[in-house]
Amino acid sequence: MTDRDRIARQMEDPALLRLHRALSRLESVVTVMNTGAHPDDEQNGLLAFLRLGLGMRVVVACSTRGEGGQNILGPERGAALGVLRTREMEAAAARIDADVVWLGFGPGDPVHDFGFSKTGEGTLARWGEERLLERLVRAYRSECPDIVIPTFLDVPGQHGHHRAMTRAARQAIALAADPAAFPDHLAEGLQPWQVAKFYLPAWSGGGATYDDELPPPKATLRVQAAGRDPATGAAWDHIGEWSRYYHASQAMGQWRDVPRDGWDLHLEGGAPEAAITEDLPASLGDLAALPGAPPALSVAADAIGAAIAAFPAADRILPALLQADRALQEAEADSAYPHRHRVTRKRIEVQAALFEAAGVTIRAWPEPALLPAGGQGRIGWHVAGDRPVTLRAVLPDGVTGGEAGPTGLTVTAAPDAPFSQPFRPGWEARGGNHGTFLSAEMVLEDRTIRRRVDLDEPLQIVPARTLQVEPDAFVLRLADPPAALDLRFRGPVPDLSLPPGVTLDGTRLHLTGPIAPGLHDLAPRLDGRPAMRMTTAAYPHVGRLAYLEPAALRLLALDLALPDARIGYVGGGGDRVGLWLGRMGLDVTVLDDLAADADLSRFDTIVIGIVAFGTRPDLAAAVPALHRFVQDGGHLVTLYQRPDQGWTEGVPPRPLTIGTPSLRWRVTDPAAPVTVLAPDHPLLSGPNRIGPEDWAGWDKERGIYFAARWDAAYQPLLAMSDAGEAPLQGALVSGAIGAGRHTHTSLVLHHQLDRLVPGAFRLLANLVQPAW
Numbered sequence: 001m002t003d004r005d006r007i008a009r010q011m012e013d014p015a016l017l018r019l020h021r022a023l024s025r026l027e028s029v030v031t032v033m034n035t036g037a038h039p040d041d042e043q044n045g046l047l048a049f050l051r052l053g054l055g056m057r058v059v060v061a062c063s064t065r066g067e068g069g070q071n072i073l074g075p076e077r078g079a080a081l082g083v084l085r086t087r088e089m090e091a092a093a094a095r096i097d098a099d100v101v102w103l104g105f106g107p108g109d110p111v112h113d114f115g116f117s118k119t120g121e122g123t124l125a126r127w128g129e130e131r132l133l134e135r136l137v138r139a140y141r142s143e144c145p146d147i148v149i150p151t152f153l154d155v156p157g158q159h160g161h162h163r164a165m166t167r168a169a170r171q172a173i174a175l176a177a178d179p180a181a182f183p184d185h186l187a188e189g190l191q192p193w194q195v196a197k198f199y200l201p202a203w204s205g206g207g208a209t210y211d212d213e214l215p216p217p218k219a220t221l222r223v224q225a226a227g228r229d230p231a232t233g234a235a236w237d238h239i240g241e242w243s244r245y246y247h248a249s250q251a252m253g254q255w256r257d258v259p260r261d262g263w264d265l266h267l268e269g270g271a272p273e274a275a276i277t278e279d280l281p282a283s284l285g286d287l288a289a290l291p292g293a294p295p296a297l298s299v300a301a302d303a304i305g306a307a308i309a310a311f312p313a314a315d316r317i318l319p320a321l322l323q324a325d326r327a328l329q330e331a332e333a334d335s336a337y338p339h340r341h342r343v344t345r346k347r348i349e350v351q352a353a354l355f356e357a358a359g360v361t362i363r364a365w366p367e368p369a370l371l372p373a374g375g376q377g378r379i380g381w382h383v384a385g386d387r388p389v390t391l392r393a394v395l396p397d398g399v400t401g402g403e404a405g406p407t408g409l410t411v412t413a414a415p416d417a418p419f420s421q422p423f424r425p426g427w428e429a430r431g432g433n434h435g436t437f438l439s440a441e442m443v444l445e446d447r448t449i450r451r452r453v454d455l456d457e458p459l460q461i462v463p464a465r466t467l468q469v470e471p472d473a474f475v476l477r478l479a480d481p482p483a484a485l486d487l488r489f490r491g492p493v494p495d496l497s498l499p500p501g502v503t504l505d506g507t508r509l510h511l512t513g514p515i516a517p518g519l520h521d522l523a524p525r526l527d528g529r530p531a532m533r534m535t536t537a538a539y540p541h542v543g544r545l546a547y548l549e550p551a552a553l554r555l556l557a558l559d560l561a562l563p564d565a566r567i568g569y570v571g572g573g574g575d576r577v578g579l580w581l582g583r584m585g586l587d588v589t590v591l592d593d594l595a596a597d598a599d600l601s602r603f604d605t606i607v608i609g610i611v612a613f614g615t616r617p618d619l620a621a622a623v624p625a626l627h628r629f630v631q632d633g634g635h636l637v638t639l640y641q642r643p644d645q646g647w648t649e650g651v652p653p654r655p656l657t658i659g660t661p662s663l664r665w666r667v668t669d670p671a672a673p674v675t676v677l678a679p680d681h682p683l684l685s686g687p688n689r690i691g692p693e694d695w696a697g698w699d700k701e702r703g704i705y706f707a708a709r710w711d712a713a714y715q716p717l718l719a720m721s722d723a724g725e726a727p728l729q730g731a732l733v734s735g736a737i738g739a740g741r742h743t744h745t746s747l748v749l750h751h752q753l754d755r756l757v758p759g760a761f762r763l764l765a766n767l768v769q770p771a772w
Contacts, residue, residue, distance in 0.1 A: 001365065001457055001543065008540075009456065015361065016312055020231040021097055022353035023311055026304045026324075027055025029342040030282055033101075033145035034058070035136075035169040037161035038113060039066045039089035040247040041151050043201075045240030046263045048096045049225040050276070053236055057345070058098035059143050062089060063132065063165050065106055065423060068113035068700065070574060071249045072615060073539060077754070079107045080535050080547045083422045084249055087542040090427045091246040096239065097429045101143060103135040106423040111135070115700040116668045117160025118722060124164050132168050133175060140176035141190040144341055146280055148173065149199045149265065157211040157663060166200075170268070173198055196280060202264035208644050211661040219264035221273045226261070235259035248541050284346065287339055294334050297343070300327035304350070307357075317357040318444070325350050325447055352430055352451045354444060360385035364408075364438050366459035370536075370546055373398070374415035374464050379455070380408035381438065389442045394452075396420070396435040399461065413461050419532070419548055420460040434458035457543050467491035467524055467531040467551040475583050475761060476557040478517060485509040487553075494524035494531045496553065519756055520555040558758040561687035562586055563769035565635075568603040570594065570619055572612030575750030577639065577764070581607070584761060586768065594622040600629040604770035608638045610750055614645025627653050631738035635771040640705045640746040653742045654735065659708030666746075667702035667720050667728065674702070675719040675727065683734055683743065683766050684717060690766065694759030703747040706730035713737055714744075741771035 001009075032050055034042050042060045051058040066089075067082030076084050086102075093100050104111030110128050117123040124132065140148075150169045152162035175181040177194040186192075202219035206212045225236040232239070237259035245253035267273060281287045284304060288297035303324035310316035328347040332340060355362075364381040371377045379401070383389050393401050393409060398417025402410040420435065427433050431452035438453040468490040476482070487507045496504055499520045501513035524531040531551040538544045567588040569578035581588040589603070595618075600606060606629060612619055630636050630653045641647040643658040659665030674695045676684060684690045702720055707730030710716075714735035719727040734743040745767065752760030 005543070006456070015356070015359070017231050019314075019317075019353070019356040020311060021052070022349070022356045023308050023317070024052060024055050025057070025097070025349045026308065026346065026353065028057070028277075028282055029284060029287060029339070029346065030054075030147065030277060030280055031057040031059060031143060031145045032147040032149065033061050033139070033143060034149050034151060035061045035165050036151045037063045037159070037165045038069065039085040039092070040244065040250050040252050041162070042092070043149070043151050043240075043263070044092065044096060044243040045225070045237035045260055046149075046223060047098060048239040048243060049223065049236035051097050052229055052239065053225060053227070054277075058096065059101055059145060060089070060093055060098055061101045061103060061136065061139050061169075063103040063111055063127070064113035064161065065102070065104060066113050066250075067107050068115040069250065070611070072251050072573070073249045074537060075573065076249075076535075076537060079549060080537075080545075081249070082106050082113070083545050083547045084537070084539070084542065085247075086423065087545060088246050088249060090433075091542055092243045093427065094429060095243040095246065099143075099429055100427040101139045102423065102425055103132065103139065105425070109423070113161070116663075116666060116704065117164075118663065118668055119160045120154060120163035120167050122668075123160040124167075127164065129168070132164065133172055134182050136168050136172040137176045137182055138185060138190065140172055140195060141185055141193045144193050145195055147197045147199065147276065148195050149201070151201065152205045153200060153212060153214070153216060155212045155214040157213040157661075158205050159210060159663065160668075162205070170198060197270070197276075198268045199265040200268060202266045206661065208660050209662045211663055217266035220267045220270060221265045221276060222262050223265060223276055224262045235261070237261065246541050248539070281339070287342065292337075293339075294331035294337060296327040296330040300324045300331065300346070303327060307353070314357045314359065318354070321350055321354050321357060322445055322447055325354070325449070348430065351449045354449045355440070355442070355451050358385065358387055358442070358444065360387055360389060360442065362389065362391070362438065362440055362453045363456060364453055365456040366436070369457050369544060370460050370462045371399075371411070371413050372462055372464040373413050373417045373419070376410060376412045377459075378408055378410050379436070379438075379459070382407070387442050387444075389440055392439045392441075394432075394437050394439055396459075396461065399436075411459075415464070417461050419462060420458070422547060460546050462534055462546065462548065463532045465491060465526055466534045467494055467526060468533050469524060469551055469553045471583060472552045473554045473556065473583070473756060475560070475580070475585070476511075476515065476555055477560045477562070477585065478557055479559070479561070481511050481515065481557070483511060485511070491531070492526060494526050494551070496522045496524055498522060499555070502555070515555070515557045517557050517559070520557070522553040522555065524551045524553055554756060556756045556758065556761075558761065559688075560584065560761055560765060562765050563687055565604040565768055565770050566602065567768050568600060568606045569609065570606065570612055570616065571609035572615040572619075574610045574612070574615070575639070576754060577607060577609055577750050580753040580761070581764070581768065584765065586765075594618045594625070596621040596625065598622055598625045600625060600634060601632065603629075603634060605635040605637060605768045607768060608636070608641075610639045611642050611645050613641050613647050613651055620646055620651075623651055630740040630742055633739035633771055635740060635769070636742045637767050638742070638744045639749065640703065642705055652744065653737045654711035654713045655709070656707055656711065656714065656733070656744060657709040658705050659730065662705055665706040665708055665728065665730065666704040667706075667722055667731070669722050670698040670701055672702050672720050672722055676717070677719055677729070678715065678717050681715070681717055681734075682769070682772060683732070686766065687769070688762040688766055690759070690763055694762055696759065697757050698752055698759070699755045699757065700751055701748055703731045703745075706746045707733055707744060711735070714742075736771075739771070743767055
């Protein structure tokens with residue numbers, strides 16, 4: 001972290017706010033879990049009120065890392081995007097003092113974000129219904145939620161990932177309470193758990209993306225978020241948007257002049273209620289009033305009440321909290337007490353509040369944050385306050401620490417230390433995250449007080465030697481293969497698995513004979529194991545990221561003919577189509593900046609990358625120049641655009657409307673049959689004749705944000721649909737306009753190119769031919 005990073009972190013973390021938040025945790029003994037499928041699915045305003053307004057513990061259960069989504073911030077896609085969105089979810093949760101439980105562990109896990117699904121059944125078939133249920137039951141039994149609230153309804157017209165999570169959230173309730181379900185949990189020490197209340201949202205999830213076919217259930221409760229946060233003066237809904245602000249890769253965070261002040265919920269199987277805590281013990285005082293409660297609970301409840309009332313007077317808060325800690329320890333000694341887990345958690349929270357009331361601030365950081373296996377580094381720390389504190393570093397497997405000193409300790413990673421995993425199972429607001437943290441102890445009167453402290457940024461164990469191969473893939477035309485391919489290794493020269501007809505001389509691949517059609521993985525290796533590539537990024541809202549993946553070098557040999565065209569490519573940061581056009585052997589110029597009066601006459605074809613109209617202000621300003629380009633004989637090719645991100649009336653050369661809600665205007669099955677409406681159309685017949693084999697092997701989906709209506713100048717060329725739905729014809733339309741042509745495609749070609757799907761390259765070569 002830079003000095004400015006550390007200053008910014010300190011400025012947004014005032015001591016009085018930390019103390020207020022720590023005390024507010026003590027007001028309730030209720031845990032509420034909000035379930036969703038993706039980071040940013042959580043209902044942040046409601047959760048902000050439940051946690052900060054009512055004192056409840058909030059847990060967000062999320063099934064995927066969002067790795068199948070888009071990223072408006074930078075180039076991260078797939079697993080790297082999953083790392084970014086994981087960190088965004090943690091930062092969003094931290095803002096409202098919530099915990100996170102993950103049910104999926106990145107793209108290598110069956111429970112991952114594979115893009116889009118229209119049905120819960122389709123999603124569960126990919127994830128594995130039994131697998132998802134087991135993980136959710138485990139979350140119920142480990143986190144003990146009293147209340148479960150899915151964000152979305154399980155209704156047609158909703159995202160299939162959302163539907164699957166809501167369905168599983170309901171089914172897991174009975175399973176979690178059944179000792180016969182997943183008995184291996186009991187062997188691990190997890191006990192059956194009965195969720196007391198299951199609420200559905202009494203609002204529609206429809207909008208520009210989704211289109212709930214059924215109305216929401218009738219509200220049985222309105223959670224009225226009265227007043228404002230006393231610590232900040234902000235409305236609860238505004239604090240929810242502070243949380244959503246951290247989902248920046250998805251453009252979340254919305255300012256409302258008039259904040260929302262209530263949320264309607266439907267209690268499944270229940271009657272109308274006046275409060276969400278109705279029929280639940282909401283506080284320690286409520287627990288103390290129940291039959292069989294340890295008498296010490298009343299003492300603890302009174303002491304906690306006194307501590308909260310004394311804010312911000314630390315000299316009165318400290319003795320009250322110490323009294324509460326003594327009483328909670330006494331109550332916790334009753335191992336048969338059915339609410340013992342609440343007492344244990346409350347004691348942990350009391351001890352964290354004692355650190356704040358004692359004026360003890362601990363900061364810790366890794367040096368370096370990326371520690372190579374076999375290397376040595378340091379964990380530094382600083383303790384502010386006048387009370388003695390003992391610190392112990394909790395380290396991951398394969399990492400050992402030296403003797404702790406007043407400012408830190410050295411750490412050594414063994415040569416075979418496991419590399420850090422970015423997709424960990426959970427995150428807790430009270431600390432102890434990312435595999436490396438501090439355990440802090442101090443003595444107050446007769447009490448030993450403990451808490452966990454996270455590092456300012458995670459310590460990550462990375463390979464001692466990494467490799468990046470540039471380029472990481474070649475596209476070889478079988479009719480005209482090159483004699484040699486030049487490589488650049490950022491790192492040592494690896495061992496490669498070479499196919500017949502290919503040899504390596506230093507950093508040059510020689511094609512010494514015919515190469516078989518298809519995809520060849522040369523599988524680079526270092527030190528006897530797969531070579532790893534490390535991708536790093538840094539964003540102000542989440543800090544520095546590092547993602548490890550196997551280094552790749554692949555050759556795609558295919559039957560590919562190219563048009564004679566001069567191409568200009570305008571990207572919006574969401575795809576690598578410009579790169580692939582160059583690797584195919586086409587004459588392409590990347591246009592990073594377009595003047596409003598740009599002269600584009602030197603190009604035959606201009607290609608606009610996905611959602612570029614929403615991310616390139618210069619592109620929006622250059623729309624008249626693009627229209628002149630078409631009128632004068634150029635070929636404009638637009639890849640899919642979102643209707644809510646810059647694709648407004650007047651952007652296309654002739655009216656062309658993208659369908660909303662977008663769920664209705666996409667084909668999510670990558671193997672969905674494709675009907676060619678005009679087989680002899682130039683875009684489908686040359687220079688490559690597109691046949692059935694070109695639609696094979698597609699990944700994730702066929703297309704999204706299909707055109708719904710278009711001017712008579714355009715001709716639809718393809719029809720396709722998901723099973724049981726009417727065919728859509730807006731995946732590829734093209735029309736002669738003036739002396740030129742505009743072609744618009746909603747096929748996810750950019751994703752297929754990244755997956756080296758042969759048909760995508762052949763079709764793209766056709767699409768970029770000059771107008772005729």
